[in-house]
Amino acid sequence: MKAGVVGIGRALPDKVVTNADFEARGLDTTDDWIVRRTGIRERHHLEPEDQAGALATEAAREALADAGLGADELDHIIVTTITPDWITPGLAPRVADDLGVGAGAVDLNGACAGFVYALDHASALIEAGRASAVLVVSCDILSRITDFEDRSTAVLFGDGAGAAILTGGEFARGVAAAELGSDYQVDQLNAPIGGFLGMNGRSVYTNAVDRMAQATRAVLEREGLTVDDLDLFVAHQANQRILDATAAQLGVPAEKLVSNVDRVANTSSASIPLALRDAESDGRLEPGMLVGLAAFGAGYVWGATVIGWKEDRA
Numbered sequence: 001m002k003a004g005v006v007g008i009g010r011a012l013p014d015k016v017v018t019n020a021d022f023e024a025r026g027l028d029t030t031d032d033w034i035v036r037r038t039g040i041r042e043r044h045h046l047e048p049e050d051q052a053g054a055l056a057t058e059a060a061r062e063a064l065a066d067a068g069l070g071a072d073e074l075d076h077i078i079v080t081t082i083t084p085d086w087i088t089p090g091l092a093p094r095v096a097d098d099l100g101v102g103a104g105a106v107d108l109n110g111a112c113a114g115f116v117y118a119l120d121h122a123s124a125l126i127e128a129g130r131a132s133a134v135l136v137v138s139c140d141i142l143s144r145i146t147d148f149e150d151r152s153t154a155v156l157f158g159d160g161a162g163a164a165i166l167t168g169g170e171f172a173r174g175v176a177a178a179e180l181g182s183d184y185q186v187d188q189l190n191a192p193i194g195g196f197l198g199m200n201g202r203s204v205y206t207n208a209v210d211r212m213a214q215a216t217r218a219v220l221e222r223e224g225l226t227v228d229d230l231d232l233f234v235a236h237q238a239n240q241r242i243l244d245a246t247a248a249q250l251g252v253p254a255e256k257l258v259s260n261v262d263r264v265a266n267t268s269s270a271s272i273p274l275a276l277r278d279a280e281s282d283g284r285l286e287p288g289m290l291v292g293l294a295a296f297g298a299g300y301v302w303g304a305t306v307i308g309w310k311e312d313r314a
C-alpha cells in the first residue's frame with residue numbers, strides 16, 4: 001500500500017497588490033527593483049476582517065471535488081500554517097467543521113516547509129493503515145505578520161491556500177518518504193508572537209538554495225532516480241532567484257522548473273500546492289508525471305520528496 005496525491009485545490013483572496021501599489025503608497029522601492037531581485041509582480045492579500053479558515057476551506061473543497069471524494073470519506077485533516085485565526089484552536093478543526101465532518105484535525109507549523117512535512121505525515125498514516133484518506137491544507141496569511149513600512153520584507157510575501165487529497169492504493173510511485181532536516185537558526189528568520197517577520201535575507205537565500213538542493217539530491221539517490229527522471233521540479237516559491245539558483249545547482253533545466261512567484265509572491269507553506277495547481281491548469285502537469293518537491297523555511301527546516309502525480313490506483 002502506497003499513498004498518492006489524487007486531488008489538488010487552491011484559494012486566493014480577491015485583493016491583488018501590485019508592485020506599483022507599494023510605490024504609490026510611498027514605500028521606497030520600485031517595480032524594477034522588485035522584479036529584478038525577486039521576480040515578483042503581484043501578490044494577493046486577505047482583507048483584515050476575513051478569516052484564514054474560510055480560505056483554507058475553499059481550497060479544501062476544490063481538492064475534494066478534484067479527487068471526486070466526499071468530505072465524509074476523510075479520516076484525517078492536517079492544516080499547515082504559521083498564521084492561524086486563533087492561537088488556539090487551530091485552523092484544522094474549523095476546516096473539518098466547515099466541511100461538516102468530525103475527522104481528526106490538527107495544525108502543523110512547518111513554516112514555509114509545512115506542505116512537504118504534512119505530505120510525509122499524511123503518507124505515513126496511510127502506509128501504516130491508520131487512515132485511508134487524508135486532507136492536507138496549507139494556508140498562510142503572511143500579510144498579517146508583514147511590516148509594510150519595511151521595504152526589505154514588505155514586497156516579498158502574499159496570502160493563499162493550497163490543498164491536496166491523499167489516498168491509499170497500489171500507485172507506481174506514490175509519495176516517497178521525504179528527506180527532512182532542521183538547524184535551529186532563530187536569529188536568521190523569525191516572527192515573534194504578536195510581531196513582524198524579520199530575516200537576514202542573504203543567509204536565508206544561501207541556506208534555502210543549499211538545503212533544498214541537498215535534500216533533493218538525497219531523496220533522488222535513495223529512490224534510485226536522477227534529476228533527468230523528473231518531469232517537473234516544484235520548489236518553495238520564495239523568489240525567482242532562489243528558484244533559479246536551486247535549479248542550477250541541481251541541473252534542472254528551465255522548462256522543468258515551475259514558477260508562479262510572479263503572480264502570488266512567497267505564500268509560505270501554501271506555495272508548493274499553489275504552484276502544483278497552477279502548473280496543472282497551465283497544462284504543464286499531467287497524470288503519471290514524476291515531480292520533485294523541495295521546501296525550506298524558518299527554523300531552519302527543510303524537506304524534499306518525489307511524487308507520482310495523480311497516478312492510477314491500479
Ligand SMILES: CC(C)(COP(=O)(O)OP(=O)(O)OC[C@H]1O[C@@H](n2cnc3c(N)ncnc32)[C@H](O)[C@@H]1OP(=O)(O)O)[C@@H](O)C(=O)NCCC(=O)NCCS
Pocket residue numbers: 028029030033034037038112151152153155156199201202204205208238239241242266296297298
Ligand atoms: C531579500 C532579497 C531579495 C534581497 O536581495 P539582495 O540582492 O540580497 O539585496 P540586499 O539585501 O543586499 O539589499 C541590496 C539593497 O537593496 C535595498 N533594498 C531592499 N529591499 C528593497 C526594495 N524592496 N526596494 C528597493 N531596494 C531594496 C537594500 O536596502 C540594500 O540597499 P543598500 O545597499 O543601500 O543597503 C534576497 O536576500 C533574498 O531573496 N533573500 C531570501 C528572502 C526570502 O525569500 N525569505 C523567505 C524564505 S522562506
